Amino acid sequence: MTQFIQDRESQIVTKGKSNFDLIGGKPSIAGSVSQRACVFCGSRVVLYPIADAVHLVHGPIGCASYTWDIRGAMSSGPELHRNSFSTDLREKHIVFGGEKKLYEALIELIDKHQPKAAFVYSTCIVGVIGDDVQSVCRQVEKLKNIPVIPVMAEGFQGTKKDGYKIACDAMATLVGTDNSKKISPVSINILGDFNLAGELWILAGYYKKIGIEILASITGDGRVNDIQNAHRAALNVVQCSGSMLHLAKTMKEQYGIPFMKVSYFGIEDMSDALYEVAKFFGKEELMDNARDLVKDELKTLLPALEPYRKALQGKKAAIYVGGAFKAISLVKALRLIGVQTVIAGTQTGNTEDYKLLKTICDDGCILVDDSNPVELSEFVKQTGADLFIGGVKERPIAYKLGIGFCDHNHERKLALAGYEGMLNFAKEVYETVCSPVWRFAL
């Protein structure tokens, strides 16, 4: 363990004790029990909420099985995305190539469902056997007259974060291919919300009240035609910057659309987001509406949070999530309900992200990149954390340690965005941290 920690020295920092910056984005050491996933996973989670497209996974069955309806991204219309479509490659295809099977599968799929577009994901093996996925996509696109988009997401190319970028590139080929949608001059695209637990609908409600229209939501409750028209929005509002910033930058270069980074999590960040977006349009009316909205929301929210803050005062939290942006919002939101962050880690943060994270955290907080269960449980012991915030693989570890847990990843079932989300979050933290069960652990 000592040796290992030494090797990872640049990836672990204690604020107030170590004065160097944490290096993010380093590849995982072979042999580690890393909590990270692959490129394919990154692309798949970003694109999958586009509900009127088909998503065909070209590879052996596993990649399709494990990402089948991978997170609760809700749709208000079609539910095509809840199915799992695969070419289910077998040994003979590995030897003789899988292009023919891909072609046939695409035709069968498009004939059956008449989707608005098809995304074709290339997995590890496809990269190695050398199937020309792009050419098959072009052929089918011509034949069926819908966009058929190759997503070249071979898992071994890097981490989940690289997959986000590939997904953004895939969507960039859709953007700007249609101009038919009626739009208002005060319209934005929302990037990086996936409508988990209906969070997008909460945000859409706020924007509507202020008088701002959402042109395309990318990709929560997403539709192909909205993305095709997305180049006509006045502004791109980017949440979860890790996954969608690349698309925002591409759209800025190609169409001159400005973008701003926001977070919808926690009172502070949510309010900032609304103000900033309203300010962008330079209309006093929008600003007034935003102020009224925030005032109204806080009037009910703050007193509602109070009992939770009292009960949680002095509790300590460990955060280990996918992206750094989420971690930063979490630190602030936890502080609001009296909880101090003592461990802050991410799977995909970069050096810049960690600099920012470090300024926000309190002294003594351990910052960590690409951690593993042994380290995490060691840190929890050292810091005496009462709560762990993470994803599916961290949950049972936290419980075994006898501390509370909140899912802030794919599997959250409660909306955590917005004002309503903040109250949900406080309730969830309270429920788990103050659960009587921890008293029975021997």
Added chain:
Amino acid sequence: MLLRHTTAKEIDRKALTVNPAKTCQPVGAMYAALGLHGCLPHSHGSQGCCSYHRSALTRHFKEPVMAATSSFSEGSSVFGGSSNLVSAIETIFTVYNPDVVAVHTTCLSETIGDDLTQIVSKAHEDGLVPEGKKVIFCNTPSYVGTHVTGYSNQVAAFVKFFSTATPKKKNVINLAAGWMEPSDMREIKRLAQEMEARIILFPDMSGVLDAPLTGKFEMYPKGGVTQAQLIATGDSKFTIGLGAYSTEDACVKLENKCKVKFEVVEIPVGLKATDRFITSLSRHANVPVPDSITEERGRLVDLIADNSKYFYGKRVALYGDPDTLIPLTEFLLTLDMKPVYIVTGTSGKHFDESMQALLSEKVPEAKYKSGPNADMFQLHQWIKQEPVDLLIGNTYGKYIARDENIPFVRLGFPIVDRAGHNYFPNVGYVGATNLAIKILEKVLDHFDSNCKEEKVEWQM
């Protein structure tokens, strides 16, 4: 409706799989490897594979699942993953200190042609495997077989790397455990103990994936078959394989290697399969069946008799893995139910033949399918053509059950939306009782909440 895109009309599909009733080999190998005490499974491939398998197992068992990965990069896919694995072995023993590392391959490492025998011996030569520690491996390319095959390959690897015959045979029976829950393994051990049969159960996930909350995180929980026990399987006088798909290969290898004769029976799901298991164990271990077990059987029969009118004639659709589906189909017939649609993504003659034998006379209208395109989409289409009264399978049946308003019993892998499967068994007479009660509960609850108001009665 969530699956509104599924239509009753079948369109011929050759290339496309929709909503699979299977997944790929490595997750099975990972699961089986966790049944060896002090073992850390290792996925030789991209990071995503390991992450998916750990997530899948974690969601199902709600337990920490530890496994390491070779973390392939672009370079490894061009130059081979040998150096990744060698340095992984070094990292693993330095940091996580397991007794055994069980390496399994992935589609990627298989296709680029990594030779595990060679790589692992290099790790030994370089002194990276500490004294008394072991690195074992098996090949689990994702484009061959299914998760069941991967499980079977890992169990066979236990035999290959551990089982050793000494001149002295012992009065012990090996039980090669097919893919079942930790609770099932616990129940099998209890039955053997009740019969006073000396057994070695392998793999054994009880005590690993149903561990108690202690306030401590144990990288290697208490349970699991030990290396010493695995070595000793070579001296046992007989092996009973539970489930042909997941254990026959190991049984054959053990016979070839150590001359231990074997018999493969079904996983003891239901009355008749349990009868066969108990008979086999009693005969080979040369122990009588105690009254206590006969009484368990009697209580099961009593339950079936009490409720036979509710079981009678109900049409059932089921899906999952053949080693469970075969005895489950048989049990449904025992209950006088009608298993009409059966689907598994794992292909094989044994499944087709068993279904033919079980169903051709009793349920001639039954449809069953295995292998490619035998998926949940197919099953759903059949259900739309002619409905069923009950659905049995893993969580992936949930949307079908909701859309079609069918009572739904969760059984198989993965179950990610309910608890209890790793606590209460489905095997043995007690397990069958448990299963029959679950079926009754679902069917009767469904009736109570869906029947016309004037038909509701408190007494049934």
